[in-house]
Amino acid sequence: MSAIVKCLMAGFAGLAVATPAAAESWSRFSSSDRTVYLVDLDALTPVEGVVTTRLARVPAQGPATDLSRETEEVMVRCSDGQSRSGTSVTYDASGAETDRYSEDTPWEATPNGGVYGAIKSFACDNMRPESKSWPTIQAFIEDGRGK
Template sequence: MRGIAKLTLISVAALAAATPAAAENWARFSASDRVVYLVDQDTLTPVDGVATARFARVPAQGDATDLSHETEELAIRCSDGQSRTTAMVTYGPDGAETDRIAEDGAWDDTPSGGIYGGIKSFACEDMRPQARSWPTIADFIAAGRGD
């Protein structure tokens, strides 16, 4: 490899290494007396007709130092309204990942109501929760779990 090409390759590699992780923008969109549901709004834009949305289930009550929660990644085909779970991740009280399950199941019809229907509306109908957002789930918990 010659001078400029080698320098360009090194510069691109250095830039890639310095690029921060993907941003998160968690917004509360549903809750029960036991669980608060958040969606990462930065994952709702479909690419080639498929949105890969992440949402979280966070205990509605608990100490601010207990970061326990779980996330689910949901692939949604906007053309036919079908979806499938692609991954589930559980986090312990310290916020560290404790379990990860990757799934490659069949596409199923997404019900029009409930949590999955809400995610489909956010991704495929360009709707967004009209709520405050947090950069991380830990920030949401520290802020009183949305209260």
């Protein structure tokens, strides 16, 4: 391999390491007595007609040190109002990933209302929750879980 190719490869490798992680902006949009629902607003960008974002389910109660939660990838096709689930990840109280699985669910009609209806409104109608946003789910939890 020539010296020029080696230098270029080293430069590209350095760029990959220096690239910042994708931005996150988690906003609370729904809750029950047991669960708070958040959506990653920064992920609401359509690609080839499909908006893929992440939904988080966080226990509504608990100490700031309990980082347990579940995230789910939700894909919405605005052209026909259908959605489906992708990868789900479960985290324990320390924030460590404990389970990851992908659902290969078919596209289904997304009814108005409810958690998935709200995600569809965020993705397709450019609506946004009226709560403040947090840069990470951990920041949301440490900030009193949005209370």
